[in-house]
Amino acid sequence: MNQSTKTNSTKKESTENDNSQANARTISSILTAPELAEIDHEISHAPTRSAVAIDALKIVQKHHGWVSDESLSGLADYLDMSTAELDGIATFYSLIYRKPVGEKVISLCNSVTCWIKGYAQLEKHISRQLGVGLGETTTDNRYTFLPAPCLGACDRAPVMMVGEETHLDLTPEKINQILEIKGGQQG
Amino acid sequence: MISKLPLTQNINAARDPVNLEAYEANHGYQAARKAVLEMSPDDCLQVVKDSGLRGRGGAGFPTGMKWSFVPMNTDSQGNNVSDGHKYLICNADEMEPGTFKDRLLMECDPHQLIEGMILSAWTIQADVAYIFIRHEYHFASKLLQDAIDACYAKGYLGKDIFGSDFNLELYVHSSAGRYICGEETALISSLEGKRANPRAKPPFPQISGLWGRPTIVNNVETLCNITHIIRNGAQWYKTLGIGQDHGTKLFGVSGRVKNPGCWELPMGTPIRELIEQHAGGMQDGYKLRGFLPGGASTDFLVEEHLDLAMDYDVIGKAGSRLGTGTMIILDDKTCPVGMTKNLVEFFAQESCGFCTPCRDGLPWSAQVLDDIESGNGIPADLNTLQNQVRFIGAIGNTIVL
Ligand SMILES: Cc1cc2nc3c(=O)[nH]c(=O)nc-3n(C[C@H](O)[C@H](O)[C@H](O)COP(=O)(O)O)c2cc1C
Ligand code: FES
Numbered sequence: 001m002n003q004s005t006k007t008n009s010t011k012k013e014s015t016e017n018d019n020s021q022a023n024a025r026t027i028s029s030i031l032t033a034p035e036l037a038e039i040d041h042e043i044s045h046a047p048t049r050s051a052v053a054i055d056a057l058k059i060v061q062k063h064h065g066w067v068s069d070e071s072l073s074g075l076a077d078y079l080d081m082s083t084a085e086l087d088g089i090a091t092f093y094s095l096i097y098r099k100p101v102g103e104k105v106i107s108l109c110n111s112v113t114c115w116i117k118g119y120a121q122l123e124k125h126i127s128r129q130l131g132v133g134l135g136e137t138t139t140d141n142r143y144t145f146l147p148a149p150c151l152g153a154c155d156r157a158p159v160m161m162v163g164e165e166t167h168l169d170l171t172p173e174k175i176n177q178i179l180e181i182k183g184g185q186q187g
Numbered sequence: 188m189i190s191k192l193p194l195t196q197n198i199n200a201a202r203d204p205v206n207l208e209a210y211e212a213n214h215g216y217q218a219a220r221k222a223v224l225e226m227s228p229d230d231c232l233q234v235v236k237d238s239g240l241r242g243r244g245g246a247g248f249p250t251g252m253k254w255s256f257v258p259m260n261t262d263s264q265g266n267n268v269s270d271g272h273k274y275l276i277c278n279a280d281e282m283e284p285g286t287f288k289d290r291l292l293m294e295c296d297p298h299q300l301i302e303g304m305i306l307s308a309w310t311i312q313a314d315v316a317y318i319f320i321r322h323e324y325h326f327a328s329k330l331l332q333d334a335i336d337a338c339y340a341k342g343y344l345g346k347d348i349f350g351s352d353f354n355l356e357l358y359v360h361s362s363a364g365r366y367i368c369g370e371e372t373a374l375i376s377s378l379e380g381k382r383a384n385p386r387a388k389p390p391f392p393q394i395s396g397l398w399g400r401p402t403i404v405n406n407v408e409t410l411c412n413i414t415h416i417i418r419n420g421a422q423w424y425k426t427l428g429i430g431q432d433h434g435t436k437l438f439g440v441s442g443r444v445k446n447p448g449c450w451e452l453p454m455g456t457p458i459r460e461l462i463e464q465h466a467g468g469m470q471d472g473y474k475l476r477g478f479l480p481g482g483a484s485t486d487f488l489v490e491e492h493l494d495l496a497m498d499y500d501v502i503g504k505a506g507s508r509l510g511t512g513t514m515i516i517l518d519d520k521t522c523p524v525g526m527t528k529n530l531v532e533f534f535a536q537e538s539c540g541f542c543t544p545c546r547d548g549l550p551w552s553a554q555v556l557d558d559i560e561s562g563n564g565i566p567a568d569l570n571t572l573q574n575q576v577r578f579i580g581a582i583g584n585t586i587v588l
Contacts, residue, residue: 053380092382095364111284113441115529150284154441
């Protein structure tokens with residue numbers, strides 16, 4: 001356990017000598033009590049703290065929408081890992097967001113069957129309606145638009161997810177309804 | 188009357204998913220109870236070996252043989268003695284483009300999978316099991332977790348299950364993306380909280396897997412089959428197939444057919460029956476140009492292959508693989524180069540980046556295909572593609588038409 005970094009980073013904020021208490025306070029200013037409870041639950045049935053790295057990143061993301069530098073280093077401390085090691089894991093996995101995203105992520109499947117069934121047209125449609133390209137977030141922060149690998153519903157292609165909802169048999173009209181695009185532009 | 192289509196016998200798309208009560212009303216958990224209380228792990232292994240079941244994750248490896256490599260520590264009386272954890276992992280990553288069969292099994296009948304896992308864990312004497320499920324399958328994850336909770340409450344999971352002295356903890360682990368996680372050694376790395384880098388074999392996971400302990404990774408559908416094999420026996424199971432391989436399998440069709448979908452059919456069913464009868468044939472105005480028989484990493488087959496039986500070795504001999512059994516149709520109005528480029532782009536993006544031929548070769552191949560598609564190809568491009576295929580090996584086969 002890297003006790004020295006923990007002590008250094010918490011000293012300024014604490015007048016107490018008890019490092020573990022000070023550390024707990026710093027962590028709780030970065031990660032909320034419900035987050036910590038969920039992470040602790042994962043740790044309770046894992047052989048090491050770092051084993052829950054991916055679960056913990058997902059928990060943080062569930063609560064904040066993404067994983068900020070601050071969350072990442074707080075979490076790394078909490079899991080007895082270096083920040084670099086945890087960032088290496090976070091950036092490997094495509095569904096851990098290291099940049100802020102909008103309230104909901106639109107994941108449009110770009111894999112083979114959806115491609116055959118008109119992915120390119122739908123991508124253009126969404127871009128035009130929302131005024132964003134793939135990888136971008138709308139100015140009102142409602143949506144971030146991302147491509148997704150096959151979503152496992154190819155018999156109902158084209159497919160997208162908006163947040164946790166899966167939408168099937170997409171057409172431009174259906175997309176307008178789902179995204180609540182009022183009086184959407186044609187085409 | 189025992190169903191000839193056991194995997195989907197409880198499944199009815201118009202109904203809610205099967206809950207514990209309904210599952211038990213149709214013989215559910217009888218096999219698990221019987222196995223744990225009355226059958227030895229060896230007995231169970233023998234039944235699975237005799238059934239001839241081959242893994243449904245894509246490679247078709249015989250399940251009984253795979254399990255037989257797990258060390259069984261027995262004392263001089265033949266009783267099992269534990270020297271630490273053994274793990275069973277259900278591979279529910281299902282990220283191979285064009286594949287949508289495991290989702291159906293999990294979303295419609297979660298207890299069938301859990302019972303299969305109890306039976307499999309008993310056979311290899313695993314005391315901890317995981318369902319490694321892709322993140323996007325939120326509904327299936329929640330359903331499985333509810334089903335698992337219901338099992339714990341009834342003593343079907345946890346300590347001393349079914350009143351025996353066998354313990355089994357079962358956890359759902361939701362992944363964080365990346366296709367490579369579906370490869371079993373990469374999956375193990377990921378479950379340990381690391382980057383999903385594949386590991387060199389040997390040692391095989393059966394000897395040294397999760398946390399260096401004996402581990403079996405099986406596909407969702409494979410584990411669902413175990414439920415019925417132990418319930419009804421190997422002889423019964425063998426009567427289900429109509430070709431070389433035994434049992435039934437979920438087969439699917441996507442693309443421009445009239446009725447895309449997923450059906451349970453006997454192993455050995457001709458491809459033509461799947462595509463023309465169940466999927467209703469091509470949509471009006473489209474002709475069949477070719478198809479990938481079992482997901483994005485299997486080689487194209489064409490019309491002359493339609494009468495082949497859907498058996499692992501038959502499709503293998505034709506130069507492709509049965510893979511996941513979910514077929515993707517290439518129609519005559521879709522550009523084959525464009526489709527191949529889409530497949531290669533997927534693999535380029537999802538490469539774990541560990542080995543050069545895949546990390547660098549796939550983006551290069553995608554670029555070459557892009558040139559060809561846009562009319563800027565040169566004859567030497569074909570050589571380039573062929574060389575790339577040679578370097579990459581199995582996965583690379585997709586890119587030569
Ligand atoms: C790149 C890659 C991805 C894979 N993805 C999956 C997958 O999503 N699901 C799966 O069951 N098997 C997948 N496999 C196969 C697994 O490595 C493993 O063979 C399988 O889970 C074994 O199960 P089975 O013996 O029951 O078929 C993949 C293999 C490779 C090489
Ligand atoms: S290809 Fe889009 S859901 Fe499978």
